[in-house]
Amino acid sequence: MCPTCKPDVCQPTGSAELAMLDVYMPMMKSAAIISAGRLGLFEALADGPLTADELAGRIASSQQGTTKLADFLVTLAYLEKQGEKFANAASTQRWFTHRGQVDYTSGLLWTHEAWPMMGELAEAVRSGNPTSTLWDAMLEKPRLGQLFSAYMAAFAADLGPDLLKYVPLTPTHRRLLDLGGSHGLHSIRFCQHYPQLSATIVDLPSALTATGPAIEAAQLSERISLSPGDLLEHDWGGNFDVVFYLSVAHNHTAEDNRQVFRRIAESLNPGGLLVIHEYIAEQPLDAFNAAFRLTLLYETGTQTHRHADYLDWLTAAGFSSISRVDLDPREKGSLILATC
Numbered sequence: 001m002c003p004t005c006k007p008d009v010c011q012p013t014g015s016a017e018l019a020m021l022d023v024y025m026p027m028m029k030s031a032a033i034i035s036a037g038r039l040g041l042f043e044a045l046a047d048g049p050l051t052a053d054e055l056a057g058r059i060a061s062s063q064q065g066t067t068k069l070a071d072f073l074v075t076l077a078y079l080e081k082q083g084e085k086f087a088n089a090a091s092t093q094r095w096f097t098h099r100g101q102v103d104y105t106s107g108l109l110w111t112h113e114a115w116p117m118m119g120e121l122a123e124a125v126r127s128g129n130p131t132s133t134l135w136d137a138m139l140e141k142p143r144l145g146q147l148f149s150a151y152m153a154a155f156a157a158d159l160g161p162d163l164l165k166y167v168p169l170t171p172t173h174r175r176l177l178d179l180g181g182s183h184g185l186h187s188i189r190f191c192q193h194y195p196q197l198s199a200t201i202v203d204l205p206s207a208l209t210a211t212g213p214a215i216e217a218a219q220l221s222e223r224i225s226l227s228p229g230d231l232l233e234h235d236w237g238g239n240f241d242v243v244f245y246l247s248v249a250h251n252h253t254a255e256d257n258r259q260v261f262r263r264i265a266e267s268l269n270p271g272g273l274l275v276i277h278e279y280i281a282e283q284p285l286d287a288f289n290a291a292f293r294l295t296l297l298y299e300t301g302t303q304t305h306r307h308a309d310y311l312d313w314l315t316a317a318g319f320s321s322i323s324r325v326d327l328d329p330r331e332k333g334s335l336i337l338a339t340c
């Protein structure tokens, strides 16, 4: 696939000669890629091509099943056939193995868990609300929180270089508050890059189970602390120089965000910087944004917000010098920077 081509799922649909192909093929495509992730098939091919027999042995699966899955993945251009052997395509190697730029296998594992939740989409559409929220589900099944944080960590690995590039920190920025900081990777990256920086991470307890060990592994325990709690009620302290609100606003209503921005402004030192990362709702909605808004309907009952909403909340909270950076590719979302 060409490096700049959009995935076919983002192309207009309804063009299939047989209408049900539009439903059947995306379902089988998702199922095959997710199964490959669960079986470790892409990882098994990370070090080089394998025959069907060798591959089946590596993923502890039947030869027959492995061949059928691999044959389909070849037609999807996730794998390539090299003589009798199967190999990862370049983009598969890049996005779904430890050898690549970012390993999104955690996203495949998360999507496997999200799959049955999708079965309740019609009910969420009917009522306008989730049957139960993602956060409730995480309380019931703590494993979900770990999987979600691992998936967010893959996103963070991808977004990290953009943040370092566009967030203008100086030696005067010493205290960072990372609201909804989850896996902690953004705080870790910034503390590694800026030696004067220390950070406080606030998130729900279910999202923080792997964060302490990650901070320890980065040898930053003396500079990064965890403050578990619901940020809508939590006392996160004050005198911060920079606040991260990265992919968190879409989890909250407009009124909640308005309140949170006011509290952030109060907890920032004069000249302090707020960094927002978000998927901003533009009209007309593109395919990704529209799909994400539908996901949020059944996961959290919240939605992405318009740029005008952010400007309104930020100015009402006393922020100025508000700027926006649209990331490349656009599916990576946008940054909004504001000082108080």
Ligand SMILES: C[S@@+](CC[C@H](N)C(=O)[O-])C[C@H]1O[C@@H](n2cnc3c(N)ncnc32)[C@H](O)[C@@H]1O
Pocket: 152, 153, 155, 156, 179, 180, 181, 182, 183, 202, 203, 204, 207, 229, 230, 231, 232, 245, 246, 247, 248, 251, 277
């Ligand atoms: C989409 S993830 C983003 C994680 C991280 N900031 C990043 O950019 O990779 C949203 C995070 O916000 C957290 N979150 C959502 N609502 C919250 C609340 N009311 N209080 C604390 N954390 C919350 C979730 O637990 C999750 O870790």
